[in-house]
Amino acid sequence: MKLTGxxxxxxxxxxxxxxxxFGYPGGAILPTYDAMTKYPQLRHVLVRHEQGAAHMADGYAxxxxxxxxxxxxxxxGATNLVTGxxxxxxxxxxxxxxxxxxxxxxxxxxxxxxTDVTGVTLPVTKHNYLVYDVEDLAYTIKEAFHIxxxxxxxxxxxxxxxxxxxxxxxxEYPEDEIILPGYRPPQAAEEEQVRVALELIESAERPVIxxxxxxxxxxxxxxxxxxxxxxxxxxxLTLLGKGGVPExxxxxxxxxxxxxxxxxxxxxxxxxxxxxxxxRFDDRVTGNLKTYAPNARKIxxxxxxxxxxxxxRADVPxxxxxxxxxxxxxxRMKRIEHKAWMAQIRDWMEDADERDIVNxxxxxxxxxxxxxxxxxxxxxxDAIIVTDVGQHQMWEAQYYPHERPxxxxxxxxxxxxxxxxxxxxxxxxxxxxxxxxxxxxxxxFQMTIxxxxxxxxxxxxxxxxxxxxxxxxxxxxxxxFFYEERYxxxxxxxxxxxxxxxxxxxxxxxVTTRDEVIAAVExxxxxTDGPVLIDFVVEKHDIVYPxxxxxxxLHNMIRRPMPSPDGI
Amino acid sequence: MKQTLVALVENKxxxxxxxxxxxxxxxxxxxxxxxxxxxxxxxxxxxxxxDADAEKVQKQLYKLVNVIQVEDVxxxxxxxxxxxxxxxQVNNETRGQVTQLCDIxxxxxxxxxxxxxxxxxxxxxxKITSMTELLRPIGILEMVRTGVVTMTRGDAxxxxxxxxxxxxxxxxxxxxxNVL
Ligand SMILES: Cc1ncc(C[n+]2csc(CCOP(=O)(O)OP(=O)(O)O)c2C)c(N)n1
Numbered sequence: 001m002k003l004t005g006x007x008x009x010x011x012x013x014x015x016x017x018x019x020x021x022f023g024y025p026g027g028a029i030l031p032t033y034d035a036m037t038k039y040p041q042l043r044h045v046l047v048r049h050e051q052g053a054a055h056m057a058d059g060y061a062x063x064x065x066x067x068x069x070x071x072x073x074x075x076x077g078a079t080n081l082v083t084g085x086x087x088x089x090x091x092x093x094x095x096x097x098x099x100x101x102x103x104x105x106x107x108x109x110x111x112x113x114x115t116d117v118t119g120v121t122l123p124v125t126k127h128n129y130l131v132y133d134v135e136d137l138a139y140t141i142k143e144a145f146h147i148x149x150x151x152x153x154x155x156x157x158x159x160x161x162x163x164x165x166x167x168x169x170x171x172e173y174p175e176d177e178i179i180l181p182g183y184r185p186p187q188a189a190e191e192e193q194v195r196v197a198l199e200l201i202e203s204a205e206r207p208v209i210x211x212x213x214x215x216x217x218x219x220x221x222x223x224x225x226x227x228x229x230x231x232x233x234x235x236x237l238t239l240l241g242k243g244g245v246p247e248x249x250x251x252x253x254x255x256x257x258x259x260x261x262x263x264x265x266x267x268x269x270x271x272x273x274x275x276x277x278x279x280r281f282d283d284r285v286t287g288n289l290k291t292y293a294p295n296a297r298k299i300x301x302x303x304x305x306x307x308x309x310x311x312x313r314a315d316v317p318x319x320x321x322x323x324x325x326x327x328x329x330x331x332r333m334k335r336i337e338h339k340a341w342m343a344q345i346r347d348w349m350e351d352a353d354e355r356d357i358v359n360x361x362x363x364x365x366x367x368x369x370x371x372x373x374x375x376x377x378x379x380x381x382d383a384i385i386v387t388d389v390g391q392h393q394m395w396e397a398q399y400y401p402h403e404r405p406x407x408x409x410x411x412x413x414x415x416x417x418x419x420x421x422x423x424x425x426x427x428x429x430x431x432x433x434x435x436x437x438x439x440x441x442x443x444x445f446q447m448t449i450x451x452x453x454x455x456x457x458x459x460x461x462x463x464x465x466x467x468x469x470x471x472x473x474x475x476x477x478x479x480x481f482f483y484e485e486r487y488x489x490x491x492x493x494x495x496x497x498x499x500x501x502x503x504x505x506x507x508x509x510x511v512t513t514r515d516e517v518i519a520a521v522e523x524x525x526x527x528t529d530g531p532v533l534i535d536f537v538v539e540k541h542d543i544v545y546p547x548x549x550x551x552x553x554l555h556n557m558i559r560r561p562m563p564s565p566d567g568i
Numbered sequence: 569m570k571q572t573l574v575a576l577v578e579n580k581x582x583x584x585x586x587x588x589x590x591x592x593x594x595x596x597x598x599x600x601x602x603x604x605x606x607x608x609x610x611x612x613x614x615x616x617x618x619d620a621d622a623e624k625v626q627k628q629l630y631k632l633v634n635v636i637q638v639e640d641v642x643x644x645x646x647x648x649x650x651x652x653x654x655x656x657q658v659n660n661e662t663r664g665q666v667t668q669l670c671d672i673x674x675x676x677x678x679x680x681x682x683x684x685x686x687x688x689x690x691x692x693x694x695k696i697t698s699m700t701e702l703l704r705p706i707g708i709l710e711m712v713r714t715g716v717v718t719m720t721r722g723d724a725x726x727x728x729x730x731x732x733x734x735x736x737x738x739x740x741x742x743x744x745x746n747v748l
Pocket of ligand 1: 388389390392393415416417418440441442443445467469471472473474475
């Protein structure tokens with residue numbers, strides 16, 4: 001069968017199981033857009049800005065576990081993808097980006113809309129390709145998907161010059177297995193490491209599991225719980241680890257790190273064994289490395305060998321797929337109890353409960369924590385939540401417990417404002433479910449607010465909850481704590497979000513008091529044939545507690561003051 | 569401490585760029601980096617001397633899809649060679665001195681003009697450094713060094729895996745002559 005390069009791209013996407021791609025046309029990618037008319041089974045979603053396309057592909061990938069696809073033209077189209085690609089890279093999210101490029105004879109001539117896209121994206125992709133020859137196209141796309149989804153997943157970009165898209169060749173799909181001499185993702189742990197790990201696990205008195213994104217990516221939730229229950233080991237979660245284990249489980253300590261729970265951070269600092277499962281000791285979870293878990297030995301399991309010893313020296317380094325490695329450990333483990341340790345942890349939990357704003361009666365103000373707590377109630381704790389970046393993201397992490405994997409999608413590593421709403425669109429399109437909520441700040445929302453057009457045009461049933469505090473809240477919090485309340489460049493003039501949504505024919509409401517919250521959420525839940533928006537106007541000067549200042553010792557948290565009669 | 573790594577990489581467009589970019593963004597200090605062909609046209613070989621934790625460098629290199637194999641040869645008995653071409657200003661008095669030095673260092677004069685000679689010296693880094701120190705007072709006008717290439721001694725072999733040749737068939741595989 002003779003096909004053009006453009007048709008080959010789409011044939012390959014279909015064979016990878018792609019149903020939807022997010023993109024934006026332009027000169028250098030037009031042959032591929034034209035070829036789409038022959039492949040109606042591939043749905044194309046027209047975004048409003050290519051950054052949105054990359055976040056949508058990312059959200060789709062995080063929600064479904066499948067590879068997300070974004071398409072853009074050369075030059076500005078491709079550079080607009082970069083923030084989204086970097087976001088996916090930091091959080092190991094599998095996406096494939098296809099970009100048009102100027103025709104091969106023009107490459108290097110500063111042609112119209114020419115950018116060295118493989119050069120620009122080199123440090124923020126897992127791998128990238130510039131395809132010079134149509135003969136290489138099919139297996140390159142196949143390799144791109146393979147690399148994106150295997151090992152430690154990540155974004156892969158394929159740059160295809162316009163003449164390569166137009167060139168015609170005999171198409172034969174490369175059916176054989178992909179063999180890349182320099183790419184062999186690890187699987188199982190070495191026997192010696194398993195043996196040493198088992199010894200440490202058996203002799204530990206104060207162990208803590210640190211569960212990261214790897215738990216979800218490797219599908220190891222069941223094995224992890226079994227491990228924790230057998231050894232009575234409490235589990236602290238990273239932000240991206242949330243959902244990896246049911247958060248209502250008695251062994252769950254909640255989130256660790258800068259805005260983690262008191263019990264999680266104190267448990268880590270007092271532990272004698274840390275079991276780091278698919279996490280990478282980011283500075284936001286360790287605080288000061290010199291004082292981090294000083295008495296703990298560390299067993300570090302990660303699929304990426306370069307993460308081991310990178311920030312924290314591991315006593316037992318294990319390179320492998322978490323699920324595979326846990327299945328190596330489990331059959332050889334004994335039942336263990338840690339009564340004194342668990343009693344200590346329960347004390348810390350009680351202290352945290354007392355300080356918890358959710359348990360305090362604040363009637364005169366709408367607090368973001370209350371909004372999120374009530375949202376959790378009104379969605380039966382079962383929504384897919386996509387957040388943006390800032391205070392609301394941390395409140396979500398603290399007040400919306402997740403019970404299942406892939407139910408919290410958030411930009412952790414890069415902290416990309418503007419991620420929330422487009423990623424929610426991608427998630428909702430992948431899951432084909434109406435219970436996807438985008439919880440966004442008024443600042444970050446406006447970074448990609450333009451995708452309201454996409455949501456409206458495609459009738460994507462996302463629920464948008466703006467936590468509107470009229471400030472770049474998280475930055476304001478740092479200014480309050482560390483810059484003597486000089487609120488420079490953080491107050492925000494905002495549009496009337498309800499009217500704005502209505503201009504897109506999106507139903508919208510404003511909520512200003514706590515008693516309206518549950519009804520509004522239920523109202524949004526009842527609308528399932530397109531997007532809906534709620535503008536929660538919350539307290540302006542609220543603070544996310546606890547907080548470990550950047551670089552401080554993990555146990556030196558700024559705690560929420562004990563309740564005063566009128567609340568905060 | 570300086571560490572020497574030898575890497576086999578695919579001979580494809582941009583691979584040198586990927587390695588160089590990695591060193592820059594991970595803040596690894598490159599002392600010297602040489603690239604050249606191997607017995608296989610699809611595989612190039614790099615000798616990298618770094619002032620960084622060799623294990624970290626090795627792991628990061630392995631993350632690059634085009635990097636096939638990396639070995640830390642710092643503590644393995646090896647042969648390391650650097651080549652320098654040094655253009656020295658000479659007159660009737662000093663010409664003899666240069667010739668003498670060349671004898672001692674087993675270097676060669678590969679070009680001679682009325683006022684200059686080019687000295688070619690091969691050896692490990694120390695030897696070349698000593699040679700340049702002795703030539704300096706005579707008058708070095710220009711100098712170039714290739715950087716170190718290293719091969720371990722004995723029977724151990726670092727060569728491209730065979731299966732790689734078998735699977736490539738008629739793909740052009742992005743392969744271009746002299747692309748690196
Ligand atoms: C693209 C980008 N620019 C800047 C920042 C720095 N930043 C982190 S949080 C934040 C404030 C976010 O404000 P808002 O979206 O209103 O959310 P809130 O913190 O008020 O919940 C800023 C500016 C960022 N994370 N991403």
